[in-house]
Amino acid sequence: MKKTTLLAVQLALALNLAACSKKDDAAAAAPAAPAAAATPSLADLQNPEAMNKAVAATLPKGDPATPLAAYRKIDSGHQVMFMYYALSNMPAPYEEIAQTYSDEYRRTSDSFKQRDILKALQPRIDGEIAGAKTGRYVIVDQQDSRLLQRYDFEKKAFAINDFSDDRYTFFNDNSQYTLATTNAADFSLLKVSDEAKAREIEGYLSAYKPLRLETYAYVQDADPSKRRIKLQVMKVRLLDARGTVLAEM
Numbered sequence: 001m002k003k004t005t006l007l008a009v010q011l012a013l014a015l016n017l018a019a020c021s022k023k024d025d026a027a028a029a030a031p032a033a034p035a036a037a038a039t040p041s042l043a044d045l046q047n048p049e050a051m052n053k054a055v056a057a058t059l060p061k062g063d064p065a066t067p068l069a070a071y072r073k074i075d076s077g078h079q080v081m082f083m084y085y086a087l088s089n090m091p092a093p094y095e096e097i098a099q100t101y102s103d104e105y106r107r108t109s110d111s112f113k114q115r116d117i118l119k120a121l122q123p124r125i126d127g128e129i130a131g132a133k134t135g136r137y138v139i140v141d142q143q144d145s146r147l148l149q150r151y152d153f154e155k156k157a158f159a160i161n162d163f164s165d166d167r168y169t170f171f172n173d174n175s176q177y178t179l180a181t182t183n184a185a186d187f188s189l190l191k192v193s194d195e196a197k198a199r200e201i202e203g204y205l206s207a208y209k210p211l212r213l214e215t216y217a218y219v220q221d222a223d224p225s226k227r228r229i230k231l232q233v234m235k236v237r238l239l240d241a242r243g244t245v246l247a248e249m
Contacts (some may be wrong), residue, residue: 045126
């Protein structure tokens with residue numbers, strides 16, 4: 001967790017305690033106020049899950065009105081890497097990036113050739129990082145026959161497997177940089193109240209046919225301790241192998 005973020009949470013806690021004390025002194029004279037947004041308690045400071053939620057609440061939020069056409073697909077760890085340096089504002093380690101990003105740089109042991117390749121790559125790396133700063137609406141695509149659990153008739157929903165904030169995603173071409181979510185719990189159940197549509201999806205599951213899950217998300221922050229990008233889930237769509245949308249939320 002970033003030190004500045006932790007200090008911000010602790011400051012919010014201190015201000016909240018002061019406000020509570022002030023309210024107690026004037027409780028007899030003032031009417032009850034509407035409930036405010038939850039602020040961490042002293043016990044929460046010892047609870048990692050509570051602290052993660054408190055930190056997530058301080059992160060920038062995406063605009064739900066953003067059109068789907070504005071989202072760009074993320075299908076490479078290199079894209080995650082560029083996003084990481086765009087958001088972390090840390091100096092880009094060009095040699096390390098080139099070692100992962102360029103086969104030509106990685107294959108040669110000639111230091112002069114490596115220097116020439118790095119010189120040619122640097123403007124492109126800078127451009128990719130600059131582009132990642134403005135392209136913060138992204139799509140992460142998964143394809144599997146086991147994306148969902150079987151239909152829950154009481155909840156009228158399909159639970160999405162492995163859709164939680166303690167999971168992370170990586171890509172094989174560059175697994176050093178990963179993606180994680182801050183609000184996946186809000187999207188863990190894919191509601192399908194229409195019985196005909198639920199039957200259709202259940203048919204895919206029982207036949208082990210591949211399904212696609214598109215997660216639309218907003219890039220919120222970079223976690224330097226894990227080289228991880230934090231995403232706010234904005235929308236989820238389930239599609240069949242032909243690209244037909246079966247359900248969304």
